Amino acid sequence: SSSSSSSPAKVAVFVSGGGSNLRALHDAMTRGDVRASVAVVVSNKPDCGGVAWARREGIPTLTYPKPKGSDDGLRAEELVDALANAHGVTHVLLAGYLRLIPPELCRAYENKMLNIHPALLPAFGGKGMHGDNVHAAVVNSGARFTGPTVHFVNEKFDDGKIVAQRVVPVMPTDTPEDVAARVLAEEHVVFARVASALVDGRIEFRDDGVPVIVGEDGTRE
Numbered sequence: 001s002s003s004s005s006s007s008p009a010k011v012a013v014f015v016s017g018g019g020s021n022l023r024a025l026h027d028a029m030t031r032g033d034v035r036a037s038v039a040v041v042v043s044n045k046p047d048c049g050g051v052a053w054a055r056r057e058g059i060p061t062l063t064y065p066k067p068k069g070s071d072d073g074l075r076a077e078e079l080v081d082a083l084a085n086a087h088g089v090t091h092v093l094l095a096g097y098l099r100l101i102p103p104e105l106c107r108a109y110e111n112k113m114l115n116i117h118p119a120l121l122p123a124f125g126g127k128g129m130h131g132d133n134v135h136a137a138v139v140n141s142g143a144r145f146t147g148p149t150v151h152f153v154n155e156k157f158d159d160g161k162i163v164a165q166r167v168v169p170v171m172p173t174d175t176p177e178d179v180a181a182r183v184l185a186e187e188h189v190v191f192a193r194v195a196s197a198l199v200d201g202r203i204e205f206r207d208d209g210v211p212v213i214v215g216e217d218g219t220r221e
Helices: 020-031 049-057 076-086 103-108 132-141 176-199
Strands: 009-015 036-043 061-063 091-094 113-117 149-152 162-165 203-205 211-213
Touching: 009 020, 009 049, 009 176, 020 036, 020 049, 020 176, 036 049, 036 076, 049 061, 061 076, 076 103, 091 176, 113 176, 132 176, 149 176, 162 176, 162 211, 176 203, 176 211
Parallel strands: 009 036, 009 091, 036 061, 091 113
Antiparallel strands: 113 149, 149 162, 203 211
């Protein structure tokens, strides 16, 4: 496969929870499937599992936004400065980060920031639609299919253009937990695949702005 001669991408991963997508991305990078490294992990919850994992791995961590009543944490412009300058971040991946992204960051990383959402947007997106809420809503709706969506991030949440989706069935006997596990397995695969395309410059934009992934063999999806 043709790697560009420039230095590997440096990625900031944003998390709010256990960080299973963070670990899956890191594993894909370690295997060489994604030509990048995790330069820094950002979280609104400095005590979450994803941050604890990053510390064990020796990966720098930042807190954003500043938790209530805490001295630790960054303002938006400080966050952008820390990522771009202190850590040399080239791309941003939101892996279960439950806070809005500040406009300053959207502008600094336009077309270089992806989010993964655990349902097939535009269904089951928007306010309050995260984590277990999403899978409960899917089961309660009677939807027969669900799956993860990877999309670019703009200043409105869950509103950026879709880059990739994967589909899994919803069975009549499924609990939200069953659906969550099935979707999560696909999240780990599709997020690494899109991240690889992003850092390799293999995402093109149609005339109407919709992103298309170009495979290493030239196929488009």
